[in-house]
Amino acid sequence: MSKGQVYGILGPNGSGKTTTLAIAMGIIKSQRGKCVWFCQNTPADNSWKKNVGTLIEVPYFYPYLDLVDNLKIVAEIKQVPFGDIFRVLQVAGLYERRHSTYRTLSLGMQQRMAIASVMLGDPDVLVLDEPTNGLDPQGIADVREIILSEREKGKTIILASHILAEVERVCTHVAVLKNGRLLADGPVAQLLGRDETLVIGAKDNEKLMKALSMSEMINTSDFREDGIWISLKEGFTPEQLNRYLMEQGIALSKLEKKKKTLESQFLELVK
Amino acid sequence: MQTNLVRIELIKILKYKSFKVLLGLHLTLYFISVLMLSQVEVQVPGFKIGNLFLFPHAWHTFVWVAGWFNLILVILVIMVTCNEFAFKTFRQQFINGLKRDHLLAGKGLVILILAVYAFLMVMLTGTFFGIVSGSGPSLSGFFENFHMLFVYFLQTVAYMSLGFLIAILMRGTALSITMFFLLRLLIEPVIRGFFEPAARQFFPVKTISDLTPFPEVFSITSESEVMKEGADALTFEAMGLVSHQLPLYINVLLAAAYTALFILIARFYLQKAGL
Numbered sequence: 001m002s003k004g005q006v007y008g009i010l011g012p013n014g015s016g017k018t019t020t021l022a023i024a025m026g027i028i029k030s031q032r033g034k035c036v037w038f039c040q041n042t043p044a045d046n047s048w049k050k051n052v053g054t055l056i057e058v059p060y061f062y063p064y065l066d067l068v069d070n071l072k073i074v075a076e077i078k079q080v081p082f083g084d085i086f087r088v089l090q091v092a093g094l095y096e097r098r099h100s101t102y103r104t105l106s107l108g109m110q111q112r113m114a115i116a117s118v119m120l121g122d123p124d125v126l127v128l129d130e131p132t133n134g135l136d137p138q139g140i141a142d143v144r145e146i147i148l149s150e151r152e153k154g155k156t157i158i159l160a161s162h163i164l165a166e167v168e169r170v171c172t173h174v175a176v177l178k179n180g181r182l183l184a185d186g187p188v189a190q191l192l193g194r195d196e197t198l199v200i201g202a203k204d205n206e207k208l209m210k211a212l213s214m215s216e217m218i219n220t221s222d223f224r225e226d227g228i229w230i231s232l233k234e235g236f237t238p239e240q241l242n243r244y245l246m247e248q249g250i251a252l253s254k255l256e257k258k259k260k261t262l263e264s265q266f267l268e269l270v271k
Numbered sequence: 272m273q274t275n276l277v278r279i280e281l282i283k284i285l286k287y288k289s290f291k292v293l294l295g296l297h298l299t300l301y302f303i304s305v306l307m308l309s310q311v312e313v314q315v316p317g318f319k320i321g322n323l324f325l326f327p328h329a330w331h332t333f334v335w336v337a338g339w340f341n342l343i344l345v346i347l348v349i350m351v352t353c354n355e356f357a358f359k360t361f362r363q364q365f366i367n368g369l370k371r372d373h374l375l376a377g378k379g380l381v382i383l384i385l386a387v388y389a390f391l392m393v394m395l396t397g398t399f400f401g402i403v404s405g406s407g408p409s410l411s412g413f414f415e416n417f418h419m420l421f422v423y424f425l426q427t428v429a430y431m432s433l434g435f436l437i438a439i440l441m442r443g444t445a446l447s448i449t450m451f452f453l454l455r456l457l458i459e460p461v462i463r464g465f466f467e468p469a470a471r472q473f474f475p476v477k478t479i480s481d482l483t484p485f486p487e488v489f490s491i492t493s494e495s496e497v498m499k500e501g502a503d504a505l506t507f508e509a510m511g512l513v514s515h516q517l518p519l520y521i522n523v524l525l526a527a528a529y530t531a532l533f534i535l536i537a538r539f540y541l542q543k544a545g546l
Binding site for chain 2: 026
């Protein structure tokens with residue numbers, strides 16, 4: 001992962017998203033492999049964590065302390081001036097509740113508190129594990145705004161989530177995990193562009209299907225109500241296909257690129 | 272700006288209601304006990320209860336009384352340590368950037384803060400009662416047994432370190448307090464019973480407990496030095512009322528060694544265990 005990326009970690013329940021983050025933060029020791037932060041620090045060496053805002057699973061605070069006191073403890077650990085506490089409470093929409101004890105917050109507000117804590121000290125890296133857990137639609141939108149604005153500032157964000165629409169909206173890169181294994185990773189656009197699907201149609205679709213079956217360009221084809229869904233083999237373009245069909249005496253009445261959603265790509269990958 | 276563990280721990284304990292209530296209870300019970308002791312009537316020729324409050328005996332008396340309430344200090348340490356596991360805040364603070372040794376040091380500071388509080392409590396009450404009950408000459412003995420305050424300080428640190436170790440191992444408040452009780456009142460005494468009387472003095476709870484023994488009331492008289500010399504022979508040990516006790520300096524060294532051992536085991540476990 002490089003500076004400035006918003007890196008989504010996707011995977012079904014139990015795929016190892018949280019475990020991966022916990023290993024990266026040094027809470028769990030890995031059996032194999034190595035994690036390095038800022039090109040030099042291991043998870044066991046804690047000095048770098050002051051520059052990383054982390055939320056793993058659910059937030060943990062002292063239930064009997066108010067929000068300011070809870071954040072004072074975080075500020076002391078991260079060596080951040082107390083003045084920043086009020087900024088992050090404003091950003092998270094909790095300023096009015098700053099003197100409430102943590103135990104009196106609703107689940108959604110506790111999640112907002114976690115976001116406030118993560119933002120404390122304006123760290124260069126944010127590690128967010130399911131940051132929209134328990135949030136209402138407004139809260140989800142707020143978190144999205146926060147992530148987008150941090151992205152604008154050039155911050156690096158690692159985001160584990162199974163809300164794929166959210167990931168698709170904010171992430172530049174994704175990795176898909178299943179049973180602790182990496183199925184795919186790369187820039188979102190590249191992942192979604194893989195195995196591009198075309199929907200084509202002609203006056204005589206049967207003749208079209210016959211021509212397709214003889215072509216070397218076609219990877220898969222599927223006759224559906226709205227047309228023939230095809231995917232091209234690597235190295236072939238829709239233009240080449242169109243030219244080939246013209247040579248076969250078939251004029252296409254429909255040639256449409258079907259943009260894959262992250263959800264459909266994800267479901268295909270983890271199938 | 273440096274991470275200030277003292278400030279972090281103070282935020283946690285000063286706003287924790289149960290902590291403040293128990294600390295208040297500790298102080299109150301100690302005061303009541305001292306006041307009640309001062310009112311006790313003892314019918315022993317040559318002995319007055321007020322003598323217990325005269326320097327230099329006052330320090331023996333006050334650390335002995337304060338020792339009754341060490342359990343409350345232990346409960347406080349167990350409570351604040353087990354809270355960190357119950358609230359998963361050890362884990363969160365580790366994620367936020369504290370090292371495991373910082374987590375240990377934080378609780379070490381709580382133990383020291385409580386020990387200093389207990390030390391000051393005994394020193395101030397001892398000084399007050401010593402001055403109020405004594406006539407002029409008794410003040411001369413102010414520093415004579417003053418070292419007992421430091422012995423008491425070590426005792427509180429040792430007990431609280433044992434409580435901390437149990438809390439780190441058990442993680443639950445109720446279970447840890449129960450284990451501490453059982454260890455002190457049942458497990459160690461039973462194990463001690465299997466050993467020779469001379470060896471029994473070297474067990475951890477026994478060693479720590481023996482730091483502040485019952486004052487030798489029969490050697491404490493307000494009579495002349497001549498009388499005192501005679502009375503000195505009437506120790507509890509000489510009368511067979513208590514078993515053989517190790518010299519104080521040996522007890523101190525042993526208790527300090529046990530304290531170090533408790534902390535080392537807690538550190539070892541905290542380094543290895545999941546948070």
